Amino acid sequence: MKFETKVIHAGISPDPSTGAIMTPIFQTSTFVQASPGVHQGYEYARTQNPTRTVLQNNLAALENGTHGVAFSSGLAAMDAILRMLKPGDHIISTNDLYGGSYRLMTQVYKDYGIEATYIDMSDPDSLKDAIKENTRLIWIETPTNPLLQVFDIKALCSVADEKNIRTCVDNTFATPYLQNPLDLGASMVLHSATKYIGGHSDLVLGAVVTRDEEIAEKLAFIQNSVGAVPGPQDCFLALRGIKTLAIRVERACENAAKIADFLTGHPKVGKVFYPGLKSHPGHALAKDQMKMFGAMISFSTVNDDMDVARKILENTRYFSLAESLGGVESLIGHPASMTHASIPREERVAVGLLDSTIRLSVGIENVDDLIEDLKTAMEK
Ligand SMILES: *Cc1c(COP(=O)(O)O)cnc(C)c1O
Numbered sequence: 001m002k003f004e005t006k007v008i009h010a011g012i013s014p015d016p017s018t019g020a021i022m023t024p025i026f027q028t029s030t031f032v033q034a035s036p037g038v039h040q041g042y043e044y045a046r047t048q049n050p051t052r053t054v055l056q057n058n059l060a061a062l063e064n065g066t067h068g069v070a071f072s073s074g075l076a077a078m079d080a081i082l083r084m085l086k087p088g089d090h091i092i093s094t095n096d097l098y099g100g101s102y103r104l105m106t107q108v109y110k111d112y113g114i115e116a117t118y119i120d121m122s123d124p125d126s127l128k129d130a131i132k133e134n135t136r137l138i139w140i141e142t143p144t145n146p147l148l149q150v151f152d153i154k155a156l157c158s159v160a161d162e163k164n165i166r167t168c169v170d171n172t173f174a175t176p177y178l179q180n181p182l183d184l185g186a187s188m189v190l191h192s193a194t195k196y197i198g199g200h201s202d203l204v205l206g207a208v209v210t211r212d213e214e215i216a217e218k219l220a221f222i223q224n225s226v227g228a229v230p231g232p233q234d235c236f237l238a239l240r241g242i243k244t245l246a247i248r249v250e251r252a253c254e255n256a257a258k259i260a261d262f263l264t265g266h267p268k269v270g271k272v273f274y275p276g277l278k279s280h281p282g283h284a285l286a287k288d289q290m291k292m293f294g295a296m297i298s299f300s301t302v303n304d305d306m307d308v309a310r311k312i313l314e315n316t317r318y319f320s321l322a323e324s325l326g327g328v329e330s331l332i333g334h335p336a337s338m339t340h341a342s343i344p345r346e347e348r349v350a351v352g353l354l355d356s357t358i359r360l361s362v363g364i365e366n367v368d369d370l371i372e373d374l375k376t377a378m379e380k
Contacts, residue, residue, distance in 0.1 A: 003062070003177060004246045011057030012239070025236045026050045047224045051232040055239050056207070059197075062176040062242070063189050065209035067216035069223050070235065074172065074192025075100050076228035077206030079108075081168055081188060083222050084215070085136055087113030092130050093139035094121050096147055096351060098170065099339050101139070122281075124155040131163055140186070141170040142179075143286070146298045146335045146359040147352055148273045150282025153289060157185030166215070168208075172196070172326075177249045178290045187212055195326030199241040199248050203234045248328060248364055252295035255370060256362040262371045263299050268308050268378050270300040270356070295363075296325060298335070301356040308378065309334070309356035315377035318365055325361035330370055333359045 001010060014021050026049055031042040042048050056068035071077040078101055085091070091105060095118040105116045119130050121140065138160045142151040153169055160167045168188040169181035175196040181189045191197055193205040210216050223229060230238075253276075260274035275286035276293030286293055301308040312332070313321055319332035323339055333339060336355050340348060348354075362370065 001061075006058075006061050007242050007245050010061030011054055023051055023054045023236065023239055025232045027232050045232075046227050046229055049229075049232050049235070051235040051239075052230065055230075055235040058239060058242060059176075059191070059193075059207050060209050062245075063171070063182055063209040064180050064211075065182050065189065066211045067213075067219075068207055068209045069216065069219040070193075070230050070238075071206040071208075071223065072228045072230050072234075073204045074190065074194060074206035075104060077190055077192075077208050078104060078170075079228065080219055080222045080226065081137070081190065081208060082109050082114065083226070084218055085109075085114050088134055089114050089136040090132050090134045091116040091137045091139055092127060092135055093118050094141045094144060094149075094151065095119055096144035096149055097139075097141050098145050098172070099342060101141070101170065103342070105139075121151040121156055122149065124152060124159050127156055127159045131159075131165065135163070135165055138165055138167045139170070140167060140181075141173075142289075143173050143275055143282070143294055143296065145173065145296075146273075146333075146340065146357065148173075148275055148280070148282070148294070148296060148298060150275050150280075150286045150289070152285055153179075153181050153184040153186060157181075157187075161185060173294060173296055174290055175245065175249050175326075177246050178253075178292055178294060182209065182211055184289070188215060193238050193241075195324065196249060197242060197245065197326075198238050199245060199327060200237075201324065201327035201329065203237045203241075205230045205234050205238050249295065250292065251364045252362050253292035255364065255367040256295040256297055256360075257293065258367045259360065259362055259371060259374070260297050262374070263297070266375075266378065268302055268305075270302045270304065270354075271352075273298040273352075295361065297360045297362065298357055299360075300354045300358070304354045304356045306356050309358055311380050312358060312374065312377045315380045316373050317376075318370055318373045319360065327361070328364050330363035330365060331361040333361070335359050 033039040060068035166187045169186045172192040274297045319330045
């Protein structure tokens with residue numbers, strides 16, 4: 001089955017009791033048994049819910065995995081992965097990382113005796129050097145947020161594999177349409193389905209997909225034991241959003257490429273970060289590793305001019321100033337004061353995240369309207 005068919009059919013079949021073509025929202029906490037222990041595979045809705053089962057199977061298929069495990073948010077999914085570790089274990093993570101993932105490792109798991117090292121993964125040898133006796137997990141995010149660095153998943157996973165260390169790729173920015181980390185050797189893929197998978201900015205949900213029986217069993221155990229499960233309504237919305245994932249992401253990528261070109265030529269714009277630009281250091285790798293270049297763009301203004309940046313942030317009409325990404329509508333954000341405010345200024349500037357850096361999540365509106373919107377805001 002090809003991807004565009006999978007989003008609509010994989011793991012999904014009409015409801016056997018009624019023929020309903022759409023997976024019903026099983027809004028129930030428990031399931032009646034015919035006799036003690038005699039049931040239809042469902043006992044209690046924290047443990048299993050039929051709407052969630054369909055979503056999990058569909059997500060597993062999209063990532064070419066065998067098991068999907070859904071959680072109440074992307075961070076709850078990450079939390080479940082970290083719970084497989086023990087005090088004294090060590091994580092190596094990319095340094096340009098989603099703020100919430102960084103906070104979970106530095107402010108929650110650190111107190112449970114789990115240490116993390118943050119490195120630049122552009123050279124896989126630097127991963128080799130960072131591996132310690134007690135390293136148990138490699139956390140990879142690519143493309144990164146907000147500077148859209150691209151890392152070589154295959155090379156990094158092969159370094160980890162030699163030492164029998166598990167790897168997880170946060171594939172939220174790329175989506176399963178553009179990039180499939182399990183095919184490149186990762187042991188787990190994480191998604192914040194809040195973003196492109198849901199795609200309509202109307203739910204919060206997370207998932208992990210794997211092919212590893214042992215990991216899948218452990219994650220399902222944690223899912224049930226800890227209980228950070230998504231409700232059936234959110235699972236339904238995610239399933240509904242997924243049906244258009246391929247065409248949404250394709251259109252958003254096409255729009256983003258045109259917007260990146262427009263920004264590159266604009267006199268008020270400084271550096272543009274977009275993997276689709278030939279000038280981007282990860283361009284060749286992205287071309288190899290991803291189907292298209294994604295729909296996230298970051299750019300700074302000439303001379304890091306904050307007045308111009310503020311004008312753009314305050315005056316766009318279709319780009320809404322808000323956190324998050326991956327919805328059908330375009331969003332504009334200011335990482336220095338919003339998503340990345342918790343990172344000290346010197347650290348931010350050192351990695352290239354300037355005060356004036358603006359991040360765009362390009363949606364699927366008409367691209368001429370979007371370009372006109374940015375142009376008008378800059379000229380205000
Ligand atoms: C949003 C996001 C998360 C966290 O997901 P939530 O659903 O908000 O908990 C993790 N990683 C990346 C890259 C994200 O963008």
